[in-house]
Amino acid sequence: MTDVITFTGRTPIKQLLAAVAPLTELTVKGWARTVRRGKDVAFIALNDGSCCATLQIVLDPKLPNYEEVSRLGTGACVAVTGALVASPAAGQQWELQATLVAILGTTDEDYPLQKKRHSFEFMREIAHLRPRANAFGAVFRIRSALAFAVHQFFREHGFMYVQTPIITASDCEGAGEMFRVTTLDAEQPPRVAGQIDYRRDFFAERTGLTVSGQLEGELFATAFSDIYTFGPTFRAENSNTSRHAAEFWMIEPEMAFADLAADCQLAEAFLRYLVTFALNECSEDLAFCNERIETGLLAKLEALAQATFETISYTEAVKLLEKADRPFEFPVVWGRDLQSEHERYLTEEVFNGPLFVTDYPQEIKAFYMRRNDDDRTVAAMDLLVPRVGELIGGSQREERLDVLDERMRTCGIDPAPLNWYRDIRRWGGCPHAGFGLGFERLLMYVTGMENIRDVIPFPRTPGNARF
RNA sequence: UCCCUGAUAGCUCAGUCGGUAGAGCAGCGGACUGUUAAUCCGCGUGUCGUUGGUUCGAGUCCAACUCGGGGAGCCA
Numbered sequence: 397m398t399d400v401i402t403f404t405g406r407t408p409i410k411q412l413l414a415a416v417a418p419l420t421e422l423t424v425k426g427w428a429r430t431v432r433r434g435k436d437v438a439f440i441a442l443n444d445g446s447c448c449a450t451l452q453i454v455l456d457p458k459l460p461n462y463e464e465v466s467r468l469g470t471g472a473c474v475a476v477t478g479a480l481v482a483s484p485a486a487g488q489q490w491e492l493q494a495t496l497v498a499i500l501g502t503t504d505e506d507y508p509l510q511k512k513r514h515s516f517e518f519m520r521e522i523a524h525l526r527p528r529a530n531a532f533g534a535v536f537r538i539r540s541a542l543a544f545a546v547h548q549f550f551r552e553h554g555f556m557y558v559q560t561p562i563i564t565a566s567d568c569e570g571a572g573e574m575f576r577v578t579t580l581d582a583e584q585p586p587r588v589a590g591q592i593d594y595r596r597d598f599f600a601e602r603t604g605l606t607v608s609g610q611l612e613g614e615l616f617a618t619a620f621s622d623i624y625t626f627g628p629t630f631r632a633e634n635s636n637t638s639r640h641a642a643e644f645w646m647i648e649p650e651m652a653f654a655d656l657a658a659d660c661q662l663a664e665a666f667l668r669y670l671v672t673f674a675l676n677e678c679s680e681d682l683a684f685c686n687e688r689i690e691t692g693l694l695a696k697l698e699a700l701a702q703a704t705f706e707t708i709s710y711t712e713a714v715k716l717l718e719k720a721d722r723p724f725e726f727p728v729v730w731g732r733d734l735q736s737e738h739e740r741y742l743t744e745e746v747f748n749g750p751l752f753v754t755d756y757p758q759e760i761k762a763f764y765m766r767r768n769d770d771d772r773t774v775a776a777m778d779l780l781v782p783r784v785g786e787l788i789g790g791s792q793r794e795e796r797l798d799v800l801d802e803r804m805r806t807c808g809i810d811p812a813p814l815n816w817y818r819d820i821r822r823w824g825g826c827p828h829a830g831f832g833l834g835f836e837r838l839l840m841y842v843t844g845m846e847n848i849r850d851v852i853p854f855p856r857t858p859g860n861a862r863f
Numbered sequence: 864u865c866c867c868u869g870a871u872a873g874c875u876c877a878g879u880c881g882g883u884a885g886a887g888c889a890g891c892g893g894a895c896u897g898u899u900a901a902u903c904c905g906c907g908u909g910u911c912g913u914u915g916g917u918u919c920g921a922g923u924c925c926a927a928c929u930c931g932g933g934g935a936g937c938c939a
Contacts, residue, residue, distance in 0.1 A: 432898050439898050452899080469890090470900095485897045510874065510889045511900045517931065518874065573937095608939090633937060634864060646939060725935090736935075789939065834939030847932095848939095859930085 410446035412480055415490055419480040424451060424492060425500070427528060428472045430511050438466035442476065442492075445527070448534055448684050452483065452491040465497045470511050471528065473501035516850050523854055523863050531688060534681035535843050535851055538674060542839065545673040546626055546647055549666055555622040555649060560609030562628065565601050566813065573632040574604030575642075605630035609648050610830065611764075611817050614793060617650035617828050618820045624649040626835075634858050638847040639785065641836060643856040650830030656775040656792045659829035660752050663779055663788050664705045666833070667750070672701045674842050682842075690844025696782075697842065700750060707752040710734075710773065713742060733760045736785060743780040751780045763807040765791040766827075767799055777831070784841045790831020797821035
């Protein structure tokens with residue numbers, strides 16, 4: 397590992413644990429996981445977040461503040477100067493023989509993080525402290541690494557990163573309820589003919605937080621060919637599930653000149669890249685997840701990195717479900733959307749791996765998806781994975797203005813506010829396709845965490861915006 | 864939003880037939896130890912989610928509400 401230069405006079409613990417030779421004089425800073433005190437020696441297991449593992453600090457009773465330091469509790473913050481030496485005891489290769497310990501922050505008996513396992517539910521109530529726990533350390537390090545990997549993948553493949561707006565006036569994307577953004581007085585909004593007068597609002601029209609950057613992404617794709625967005629997305633849906641959050645991060649690539657097959661190829665390459673990246677760069681944290689969060693996680697990820705993704709059409713999926721020798725709670729009928737139980741059966745039992753389902757009936761899909769030649773289905777795809785369900789949803793976009801207009805009419809969407817979107821079909825239009833990947837759902841898949849609230853630092857869900 | 868389920872010590876939970884509450888862990892004090900989420904001894908800890916009802920008496924039965932968890936819908 398390349399040595400990291402910190403700006404705070406400390407050496408990261410991750411670096412020390414990878415040392416090849418003893419070191420004489422260095423300083424580490426971090427938080428005590430456990431303090432074990434004896435008469436002749438005391439130990440601190442110190443963690444600084446650079447890795448899952450702790451560095452063992454050895455305290456000699458001759459230290460001037462030995463009494464104080466050896467009585468520190470879990471969670472205390474210290475700066476330790478000393479020598480990195482080979483550990484004479486089993487359990488660790490290196491340890492730090494302390495010559496100077498500065499106490500930066502103490503704790504007391506009320507500190508809620510104990511040196512034992514806590515439930516994830518309890519951890520959510522102390523989300524301001526949970527980053528100091530092993531599982532969340534692993535999850536958030538992986539989150540950071542994969543966010544970097546997203547940019548690296550697209551950069552390596554020549555995609556341009558575009559920041560689409562967070563405040564938007566397009567209210568008709570069909571992707572869910574919007575959070576309203578307004579500076580009007582909620583108690584006494586100005587009214588015209590009984591209706592709220594948004595002309596007097598900050599933006600002089602009704603605005604909300606974006607539910608997707610896709611439409612704007614399409615504009616950039618028809619100029620830069622291959623683009624992606626990666627940013628926060630907001631849905632004011634009253635969804636109370638372990639897979640939905642009101643604020644989440646979405647990755648939305650869009651490719652000009654792409655059909656649905658190219659879209660699927662991109663999705664497959666992207667997902668494989670991210671999983672491979674995690675396996676290579678986050679092996680310690682993934683090993684922790686494999687041991688403590690989901691048994692078999694590593695085998696699952698390694699299999700995905702090698703697997704060829706299966707593809708079936710919606711129509712074929714319906715046939716498979718009709719043939720299934722097991723009952724479903726919801727009937728399988730061509731023309732109705734697949735239920736969670738259907739998706740799980742296909743991806744977990746029939747294919748036992750990632751599965752693209754393509755070409756859905758147009759009635760159950762959004763207006764911008766390209767109509768197929770059969771006039772019944774659209775060029776849409778969902779990528780289903782075991783446990784998480786729908787990880788990616790994408791489509792080839794309708795580039796024919798007349799067909800798009802007809803679909804908007806059928807869906808009851810007023811074309812006027814979307815004239816900018818229609819314009820790229822009027823002038824220099826081309827086939828194009830893209831998809832959306834929920835970053836948190838990816839993290840659930842990669843870490844094995846079962847609740848979306850546990851893979852985003854401070855989750856926003858109905859009734860909860862704490863911290 | 865709907866269905867199911869739960870809420871008792873700091874945490875995880877037990878609490879029988881309705882008779883005013885208990886275990887492990889954590890914490891604190893001590894002992895011991897090159898210890899490994901150490902070990903051993905000792906010591907606390909409660910608006911039993913809230914409100915109301917039934918009852919001589921409610922953690923326990925009933926109702927409503929609040930919050931958590933699981934599932935569904937919506938989707939990423």
